[in-house]
Amino acid sequence: MASFTLNGKPVSVEVSPQTPLLWVLRDNLGMTGTKFGCGIAQCGACTVHLNGSATRTCVLPVSAAEGGEVVTIEGLSDNDDHPLQQAWREHQVPQCGYCQSGQIMQAADFLSRTPDPSDEEVTEAMSGNLCRCMAYVRIHRAVKRAAEISQASEASTAGVGVFDPSRDQEVTHGQV
Amino acid sequence: MARFEDQLAAVEAQGSDAQGNDISSNGGEGFTRRGFLIGTMAGSAMMAFGLSGAAAAASDGSANNGSASESLAAGRYEPTIWYAIAPDGTVTVHITKAEMGQHVATSLARLVAEELEADWSSIEVVYVDSDPKWGYMVTGGSWSVHHSYLPLSRAGAAGRIALIEAGAKLLDVDPADCRARHGQVISGDKSVSYGEIVSQAGLERTFSEEELKEISLKPASERRVLGTKGTALDVPAKVNGEAIYGIDVTVDKMLYARPVLPPTRFGSKPVSIDDSAAKQIDGYRQTIELDDPSGVCQGWLAVIADSYSSAMRATDALKVEWQRGDSYDISEADIQEQGHTLVNSPSRDNGSLFVDIGDVSSGLEGASEVIDSTYTTSSVLHFQLEPVNATVFEEDGHWHVHCGNQQQTLAVGMLSKALQVDKSNITLHQYYLGGGFGRRLYGDYTIPAALAAKALGRPVKMLFTRPDDTRFDCVRSPSVQRLRSGLDGNGKVVASEHAAAAGWPSAAMAPAFLIEPVEDGGKVDSFAISGADHWYDVGAQRVWAQQNHKAHEVFVPGYLRSVGPGWTTWAVEQHIDELALAAGKDPARFRLELLNAEGRNAGQAPHSVGGAERLRAVLERAMAKADWDSRDSLPDDVGMGVALTFGQERSMPTWVACIARVKINRGDGSVDVEHLTAVADAGTLAHPDGAMAQLEGSLLWGLSMALYEGTEVEKGKPKALNLGAYTPLRMNQVPKMDLEFVDSDAMPVGLGEPGTTVVAPAIANAIQHAVGVRLRDMPMRAEALKAAL
Numbered sequence: 012m013a014s015f016t017l018n019g020k021p022v023s024v025e026v027s028p029q030t031p032l033l034w035v036l037r038d039n040l041g042m043t044g045t046k047f048g049c050g051i052a053q054c055g056a057c058t059v060h061l062n063g064s065a066t067r068t069c070v071l072p073v074s075a076a077e078g079g080e081v082v083t084i085e086g087l088s089d090n091d092d093h094p095l096q097q098a099w100r101e102h103q104v105p106q107c108g109y110c111q112s113g114q115i116m117q118a119a120d121f122l123s124r125t126p127d128p129s130d131e132e133v134t135e136a137m138s139g140n141l142c143r144c145m146a147y148v149r150i151h152r153a154v155k156r157a158a159e160i161s162q163a164s165e166a167s168t169a170g171v172g173v174f175d176p177s178r179d180q181e182v183t184h185g186q187v
Numbered sequence: 188m189a190r191f192e193d194q195l196a197a198v199e200a201q202g203s204d205a206q207g208n209d210i211s212s213n214g215g216e217g218f219t220r221r222g223f224l225i226g227t228m229a230g231s232a233m234m235a236f237g238l239s240g241a242a243a244a245a246s247d248g249s250a251n252n253g254s255a256s257e258s259l260a261a262g263r264y265e266p267t268i269w270y271a272i273a274p275d276g277t278v279t280v281h282i283t284k285a286e287m288g289q290h291v292a293t294s295l296a297r298l299v300a301e302e303l304e305a306d307w308s309s310i311e312v313v314y315v316d317s318d319p320k321w322g323y324m325v326t327g328g329s330w331s332v333h334h335s336y337l338p339l340s341r342a343g344a345a346g347r348i349a350l351i352e353a354g355a356k357l358l359d360v361d362p363a364d365c366r367a368r369h370g371q372v373i374s375g376d377k378s379v380s381y382g383e384i385v386s387q388a389g390l391e392r393t394f395s396e397e398e399l400k401e402i403s404l405k406p407a408s409e410r411r412v413l414g415t416k417g418t419a420l421d422v423p424a425k426v427n428g429e430a431i432y433g434i435d436v437t438v439d440k441m442l443y444a445r446p447v448l449p450p451t452r453f454g455s456k457p458v459s460i461d462d463s464a465a466k467q468i469d470g471y472r473q474t475i476e477l478d479d480p481s482g483v484c485q486g487w488l489a490v491i492a493d494s495y496s497s498a499m500r501a502t503d504a505l506k507v508e509w510q511r512g513d514s515y516d517i518s519e520a521d522i523q524e525q526g527h528t529l530v531n532s533p534s535r536d537n538g539s540l541f542v543d544i545g546d547v548s549s550g551l552e553g554a555s556e557v558i559d560s561t562y563t564t565s566s567v568l569h570f571q572l573e574p575v576n577a578t579v580f581e582e583d584g585h586w587h588v589h590c591g592n593q594q595q596t597l598a599v600g601m602l603s604k605a606l607q608v609d610k611s612n613i614t615l616h617q618y619y620l621g622g623g624f625g626r627r628l629y630g631d632y633t634i635p636a637a638l639a640a641k642a643l644g645r646p647v648k649m650l651f652t653r654p655d656d657t658r659f660d661c662v663r664s665p666s667v668q669r670l671r672s673g674l675d676g677n678g679k680v681v682a683s684e685h686a687a688a689a690g691w692p693s694a695a696m697a698p699a700f701l702i703e704p705v706e707d708g709g710k711v712d713s714f715a716i717s718g719a720d721h722w723y724d725v726g727a728q729r730v731w732a733q734q735n736h737k738a739h740e741v742f743v744p745g746y747l748r749s750v751g752p753g754w755t756t757w758a759v760e761q762h763i764d765e766l767a768l769a770a771g772k773d774p775a776r777f778r779l780e781l782l783n784a785e786g787r788n789a790g791q792a793p794h795s796v797g798g799a800e801r802l803r804a805v806l807e808r809a810m811a812k813a814d815w816d817s818r819d820s821l822p823d824d825v826g827m828g829v830a831l832t833f834g835q836e837r838s839m840p841t842w843v844a845c846i847a848r849v850k851i852n853r854g855d856g857s858v859d860v861e862h863l864t865a866v867a868d869a870g871t872l873a874h875p876d877g878a879m880a881q882l883e884g885s886l887l888w889g890l891s892m893a894l895y896e897g898t899e900v901e902k903g904k905p906k907a908l909n910l911g912a913y914t915p916l917r918m919n920q921v922p923k924m925d926l927e928f929v930d931s932d933a934m935p936v937g938l939g940e941p942g943t944t945v946v947a948p949a950i951a952n953a954i955q956h957a958v959g960v961r962l963r964d965m966p967m968r969a970e971a972l973k974a975a976l
């Protein structure tokens with residue numbers, strides 16, 4: 012029996028202790044937002060937060076999460092309004108989308124530790140996550156934008172930096 | 188050359204799928220050859236391609252009085268409903284294309300919305316299953332928007348005309364005094380919404396095929412949707428975990444399976460199976476041999492378990508002795524040796540001529556200098572991030588196959604052979620694809636799942652691990668190409684011969700897509716040679732397409748993003764540089780001279796209007812953006828190179844120029860790509876932001892293949908099976924990029940692939956400029972450059 016907290020709720024699952032957390036989340040608990048890409052901790056598609064840290068779950072035995080707090084993409088925010096999710100929509104980041112849960116969970120952990128990152132810091136933090144569609148330009152841009160959104164909402168409660176989905180996105184002709 | 192679209196139509200008309208299997212019972216007739224029906228069913232307006240009422244009545248001799256609604260309701264004419272308007276005004280557009288990162292539903296819905304004058308916020312999309320009424324289902328070749336442009340635009344326009352007529356009646360005005368905007372019919376200060384028209388008046392209108400063709404589409408100046416900013420419909424579900432991919436499908440009572448792959452793709456057999464260690468694994472159930480009448484799974488086993496994790500571990504614990512197929516001993520070097528033989532003496536036994544203009548032999552003989560070079564590319568993996576998988580079950584004699592797929596019609600034909608059931612008893616249900624890139628054009632991965640479900644009499648979800656996926660990937664075939672071109676005394680190109688040898692995807696998977704050669708000889712896979720028929724004026728020109736059969740013995744040569752142009756552009760664009768160098772000319776200006784847009788290179792309206800002129804234009808723009816003239820004063824070991832592409836096919840050209848600036852590290856031979864400039868002319872952009880995303884991604888794919896990917900087949904499989912050994916580009920390897928689309932209202936063309944092909948030759952040309960070394964083998968490895976320095 013494995014027990015931990017998933018997106019704020021306690022869960023218990025009857026699985027053998029060496030089962031990777033990824034498969035427990037996906038197959039036993041129905042949280043399919045977390046993906047399987049390489050199975051050897053090298054692509055980042057399976058990234059969730061375990062006790063607040065971005066963690067690859069494809070090689071992590073569920074026993075390692077015993078009693079811990081697990082947050083998946085489904086539990087990142089209440090209304091899909093985490094600054095990263097806002098920025099991801101604003102900059103239209105996903106292509107096939109398969110890597111994006113992992114990208115967002117990786118970035119969320121990074122921004123929580125580095126609220127005002129430089130370009131280089133973003134690149135370094137995100138280079139472990141493969142995007143086969145190569146949406147890297149936008150992933151980078153959106154991490155920076157999310158940092159801005161977070162900072163603005165901290166600096167003011169007057170609605171500064173609130174994402175308005177009806178707002179036009181940026182110019183698509185011209186420089187990237 | 189025949190447009191591929193015509194080829195596809197011909198395949199459909201023959202009533203066969205791309206493997207030559209009969210699909211006539213499907214009744215699928217592409218949507219281009221029928222009239223358009225607008226009628227009302229269950230309160231909603233339906234817009235369908237199909238036989239119009241009168242014609243339908245005549246064709247089956249029924250007493251149908253010919254109203255569109257009755258034809259739609261009768262169902263027996265299999266009307267293909269492309270979109271519907273509900274009484275609340277919601278416009279539902281049916282999408283037959285696979286959503287794999289290109290936001291195709293958004294682009295196609297935009298085509299409809301533009302002419303329908305729909306309110307974008309009222310648009311919904313539905314990805315349809317493999318019902319044969321949709322015609323031949325394939326998503327590839329960067330075709331979707333280009334092929335759908337006229338039919339879907341006309342369908343939208345026909346709907347608008349019908350809505351205006353019905354709306355005018357409700358408003359009691361003359362239709363001529365009405366216009367449609369944002370889902371409303373407006374006359375002066377009166378208006379009525381589409382939803383109101385549908386619920387109050389209903390719609391009843393048919394357009395014959397001729398009437399449909401005569402509808403004139405809006406001039407570009409009137410466009411309110413195409414070419415404008417806007418977001419993609421599939422993005423929100425991809426940032427909160429809600430998007431469902433094939434891998435996410437679950438079905439009641441399903442078992443999990445992992446394939447156990449034999450040592451070779453063809454001709455292997457299990458000799459003994461020992462699952463005693465597997466039995467120690469919790470949840471392991473059994474190992475089954477897959478008996479496949481279709482021949483796709485030769486000697487495969489499947490491990491069945493209660494969870495995927497158990498299936499994975501049990502497979503690793505399984506001990507199988509195999510009798511190996513003969514191809515086990517064929518290496519990539521053997522395949523390439525065969526390729527060299529083929530290009531050194533091309534013949535009609537292994538393919539044929541793809542281009543034959545003028546007298547190349549005497550042109551080369553009379554030349555004052557002949558440049559003769561050979562270029563190679565090695566095997567490339569798709570590595571789409573979601574490994575292939577399928578979930579299959581049978582219910583009441585009907586087989587349901589759940590997965591992401593790019594060529595449903597082909598997959599259904601294969602499944603029918605494997606399961607030995609009629610195609611009408613098989614439905615493929617579509618999901619988001621965790622990357623396609625051509626891998627999922629071949630539905631081989633659905634077969635073992637279906638066979639396992641059949642053997643067990645229970646739903647089965649079969650998932651390949653990453654190494655499983657790689658082992659039997661339909662890799663991009665390694666290629667060898669030889670180009671020989673002659674220059675006269677003034678540095679003018681007088682003749683050029685190009686021979687390319689590779690495995691042919693269409694020969695392996697879809698023989699009906701092979702085309703006739705320009706003269707005698709065997710059929711040709713245009714996908715494996717396209718790009719060699721470039722837009723430069725090189726005098727007499729001959730192009731040989733050669734099929735490397737040795738490749739086919741080892742693997743199924745795949746369609747991989749761009750397919751043939753991925754290697755032909757590599758060769759052509761380096762060769763042009765080599766000619767410029769020999770002629771003592773600047774390589775960009777040399778290209779401008781060759782792009783004279785005369786004769787066959789003048790282009791044809793509407794698809795390739797402007798011809799080589801447009802390639803000149805993107806090149807000139809890229810030169811200005813990248814400050815090409817600074818090329819002569821760059822620091823040591825820094826170089827600039829250029830390459831061009833016209834995308835996938837001469838009949839659907841996407842014009843792209845790319846300039847790379849590189850810095851060479853002499854110590855280890857590594858290449859820093861400092862900057863990429865690209866200018867593309869893809870005609871009208873249905874969805875400009877999606878277009879830019881495709882350009883960004885495809886260029887980086889090109890960079891990734893140029894420097895970081897590539898593997899070799901060896902002992903029946905690719906050497907690199909997973910990350911670590913296979914190293915696609917990461918964020919820290921992304922160069923600065925400066926990208927631009929030319930403003931154009933020409934017919935939209937494709938964008939998913941063209942960017943992939945130009946980067947590698949632009950880098951190779953830049954390396955040559957920086958340090959005088961020409962690398963003719965892709966990927967360009969640091970060791971090779973270091974050795975040459």
Ligand code: FES
Binds near residue numbers: 046048049051052
């Ligand atoms: S699936 Fe876990 S890192 Fe790739």
Ligand code: FES
Binds near residue numbers: 106109145572
């Ligand atoms: S969006 Fe497709 S892998 Fe990242």
